[in-house]
Amino acid sequence: MDKKFENVIKDFPILSQKINDEPLLYLDNAATSQTPNPVLNEMVSFYQSENANVHRGVYTLANEATTAYENVREQVAEFIHAPNAKSIVYTRSTTESLNLVASSFGDLVVHESDEILITIMEHHSNLIPWQQLAKRKHAKLKYVELADDQTLDIADFKRKLTERTKIVAVTQMSNVLGVTNPIKEITRLAHQQHAYVVVDAAQSVAHQSIDVQDLDVDFLAFSGHKMLGPTGIGVLFGKAELLDEMNPVQFGGEMIEAVSRTQAKWQSAPWKFEAGTQNIGGVIGLGAAITYISKLKMTWIEATEHKLLTYLLPQLVQIKGLTIYGPQTVAEHGSIVAFNLANLHPHDVATGLDMLGVEVRAGHHCAQPLMTTLGVESTVRASLSFYNSLADMDRFVYDVKMVKEFFNRES
Amino acid sequence: MSLNKLNQLYLAVVMDHANHPHHKSSLPDATKSVELHNVSCGDDIRVFIKTKADRIEEISFTGNGCTISQASASMMTDALKDLTIPVAIKTCDDFFQLTMGKTLTSKAKKALGDAAILGSLAEFPARIKCATLAWHAAKEAVGGEIK
Secondary structure: OOHHHHHHHHOOHHHHOEEOOEEOEEOEOOOOOOOOHHHHHHHHHHHHHOOOOOOOOOOHHHHHHHHHHHHHHHHHHHHOOOOOHHHEEEEOOHHHHHHHHHHHHHHHHOOOOOEEEEEOOOOHHHOHHHHHHHHHHOOEEEEEOEOOOOOEOHHHHHHHOOOOEEEEEEEOEOOOOOOEOOHHHHHHHHHHOOOEEEEEOOOOOOOOOOOHHHHOOOEEEEEOOOOOOOOOOEEEEEOHHHHHHOOOOOOOOOOEEEEOOOOEEEOOOOHHHOOOOOOHHHHHHHHHHHHHHHHHOHHHHHHHHHHHHHHHHHHHHHOOOEEEEOOOOHHHOOOEEEEEEOOOOHHHHHHHHHHOOEEOEEEOOOOHHHHHHHOOOOEEEEEOOOOOOHHHHHHHHHHHHHHHHHHHHHO | OOHHHHHHHOOHHHHHHHHOOOOEOOOOOOOEEEEEEOOOOOOEEEEEEEEEOOEEEEEEEEEEOOHHHHHHHHHHHHHHOOOEHHHHHHHHHHHHHHHOOOOOOHHHHHHHHHHHHHHHHHHOHHHHHHHHHHHHHHHHHOOOOOO
16 A cells, blocks of 8 residues: 555545444445545635625625635636636536526527437436426437447447437446546547537546546536535536527626616626625635645546556456446446346345445436446446555455345345 | 444344235225325335225235335234224224333223334334335225325
8 A cells, every 4th residue: 555545544534433343434436435535624714704605795705705705616627628717607516507508509509309418327417307307398309329338339429420420428428337538539529520528527527537628518517526626516617609699597796787666787707607605615625626636647547546447357357247337348448337246136246235334326327218228127236446555346246246146145 | 333233123024025925915895995105115005995894894905115115015004904984994093002111001002913013113213104105095995184
C-alpha cells in the first residue's frame, strides 16, 4: 500500500466504521461518492466566516461570498476545459441540468417529425426528459442499441443518425455497463448532420479528465455528489452561444436585469438560469472537491481504479454462475461492475453482502429500458473508487462466494 | 456479523414458500386485480382476488421478485383466502405492523399463519418493502384504504 493511498484514506473517516459488526466496504460509488475532510472543512469554514447571499448585498461579507461563488465557476470551467466561466450554469443535479436542456433548448430546436437520438444505456435522467420532449413536440425518439459485446453499437448510431436528428443525448459512461462511449466521434458525426450533442457526465466526471472543447460537445451535465462533493449541487456546461439563445425555465429573484409591471428582462447566461438563492454552500463544496481531485491528480485516480478493476474483473468472471453485464474485458470497462449470481435475486445477494459489511447497489439502477434489453429486472452493482484497495477486492470476491454458498445451501 | 444473521430471515419455511409458492397463477375469473411495482428494483406483483358475498373466495398472484417478496406473497395468499374483506384488511394491517417490529397478539399472529415469522424483517429494514408489496396489492384489491 503506497503512502499516498494511506494519506487519502485518512481523509474519509466514514470508511473506517463498522457496518453489521464488520469493517465497512463501500462499493456504491456510482450512486454517491464519499466526501473527504478537506471538502467538509471548506464548507464549514465558509459558513463560519464568509456566509452571505450572493449577488445582492453591497456589504463586505456579501462581496466575499459572491467572489467565492464566482471563483468556483472559474474553477469548474478550468476543470472541464470550458473556454470560460460564462458557459457554466449551477443547477441542483445532473438531472436538473439535463431537464433544463431538454425543456429550454429542446423546445427551441425540436419540432414535429424531428428526431431525438439517445442510447439504450441511458439513465432515466437522460431518457425521460427526451421522451417527454418528443411527446410534447410530436417528434420521434430513437434509441441506439448495444453491440454484441454490450458496448454502444456505433454502426447502429450511424444508421439512426439522420438529417432529421436534432439532438443526440448520450452518457459518457454507463452507470450499469461501465463502458465509456466515444463521445468525440459521436459529436463529430452528429455535427455533420447539424445535430446538437448533450452528454451525461455524471458517472465519468470523477474518473477521467474531461475536455469539453476537445470533445466539442454542446452540453455536458454532472453532479457534485458523485465527485467527492456535497449533494444538491450540479453543473450544466453549454456552449455560450447556445446558452444565450435559451430561455430560462425558472423565474424570480436574481435572474433578471429589470422588471416592470408588465414585463421583465433577463440577465445574460449563466445567471438567467439561476433563479432564487442558489446552493452557495454546495458550490463552495464543489470547488473544494475539484481542488481535492486536482491535488490527487486525475491520472493517479484513473491508474488506481484501473488497477483495482484489472485485479477484480478476472476474479469475478471465474465465479461459477456469475454473469457480468457490459464488456467482459478490463480494456473497455470503467470502475462499475454490474452482475447477477445464477438464480439469486439481486436484493437477496445485496442483503447477504450487507451482513458482511459490503455495501453494493441492487436494483434497476434507474435504467429500466436497459434492464429490459439485457433481459433482467435488476442486477447487483459494485462501483469502485480510488479509496478502495486491492485487499478490498479480495474481500469482495470472497464475500460474493460466501453469499452464493449460503443461498445455494438453503435452496 | 457473519452470514448467520441471514438465517433469521431466510428460514427454511421462507425458502420453501419462495421456491414453491402457493397460489402463483393468474385468476381468469377474478373480480379484481392490482399490480404494484417495487420502485427500487423493478419487481412487480399482481394480486388477483375473486370475492363472493364479502368473502375472498380465491386469491392468487403473479410476478417476479426476490426470495422475500415471493415468499411473502405466497404466505399472504394462504393467510387471506376465505377471510371476509374487513378481516382481510385488518390482517394486512397487522402484517404491516409486524414488519415494523410491533408485537402482535397471539390471535393476530395466528391469523397471519406462516407470514408471522416475517417479524424478523424488522432487523432488515431495507427489505420491508420487498415483503409488504404483495400485501399492499391485496389490500388495494379488496378496497382497503392505502396509508
